[in-house]
Amino acid sequence: MSQFTVVKMAGLLAEPLTQALLLLFVGLFLILRGRRRAATLAFVVSALWLWLASTSMVANFLMSQLEHDYPPVAAQNLPHADAIVLLGGAIRGEVSEDTLADMSGVGDRLIFAVAAFKAGRAPAIVVTGGAKEGFVPEARLMRDILVTLGVPSGAIVMEVRNRVTMDNNRFTRHTLAAMEAKSVLLVTSAFHMRRSLLVFDSLDIEVVPAPTDFQVVKGEFSLWHFLPDVKALQRTTWAMHEFAGYLYYSALKSAFFGEIP
Incomplete structure (x- = not known):
């Protein structure tokens, strides 16, 4: 398997929508196994995570962790x-x-x-x-x-x-x-x-x-930050992809003594 494929697969698994769908499939599997209580938990966690990932509150928090070390420069x-x-x-x-x-x-x-x-x-x-x-x-x-x-x-x-x-x-x-x-x-x-x-x-x-291309715009906090929004989901997805990529690259760098192959 090529590095390109590995990177793209890792990025896909880091996306909130993929994670929510995987939890849904887990819930369906648990229902087939007769474990309805565990299946209900999987469904609830899936819906809760998809909602949170779709809010500006979560998107701004994750993006701010990535952006705060690199302020705008003219x-x-x-x-x-x-x-x-x-x-x-x-x-x-x-x-x-x-x-x-x-x-x-x-x-x-x-x-x-x-x-x-x-x-x-x-x-x-x-x-x-x-x-x-x-x-x-x-x-x-x-x-x-x-x-x-x-x-x-x-x-x-x-x-x-x-x-x-x-x-x-x-x-x-x-x-x-x-x-x-x-x-x-x-x-x-x-x-x-x-x-x-x-x-x-x-x-x-x-x-x-x-x-x-800064994604976090500072402003007053409001209830709108808790409502699902497709643009917020996109920003959360980008942030999760970056965190996963950083961990993967860091692991490669450690394994190859400071070099990324």
Whole structure:
């Protein structure tokens, strides 16, 4: 089984909707075994967890644990570096080569990378992101958007082999080495920064966090925070995925003496 498959399976199991469905199946199995009291408990826990995961209260709490170490920084206040590394995930759907892609919910990454480049923080942007065979690599789609936003094509370097965050340890490492980059600004969503730094800390370069796409907006607490909302469920899902990914990457790093294979 490939690392890509393992990572995707682990991410799926970390999602609240998957966990709630698994509990439902457990409840059905217990009913078939005649254990109605245990089945009822499984059903109640499933419904309770799905409700909690769908509330802004839980989503904000989980996201705040991921984001609080990486506060917002204005692009013009970032230090100078040899390159900006823009992580993938900012493109929604599959498109053909002659179509400008749509940005996903984390498309702020692209905007912030452009802002940092135009502020003169680095002379080049390295865009990362591969694709399934037969599809256009995400890095190429992001390059097209960057060019549309005013970044010269000659200032963009594509790394098209990355499909998951840990691939940066193998592929982006070589790209940066070929550029002789000694320092980079790492642009990704604030909630994704902790796991990303775990990978980039393995590289022999200075990595400066350049977080964007913040999910927690501070405001007055209200009863609305307890009501289920599909957007809150999405944020909880992202957060759970990040926690699972961080634990997995940490385990790999420990097993391989500080390196992620």
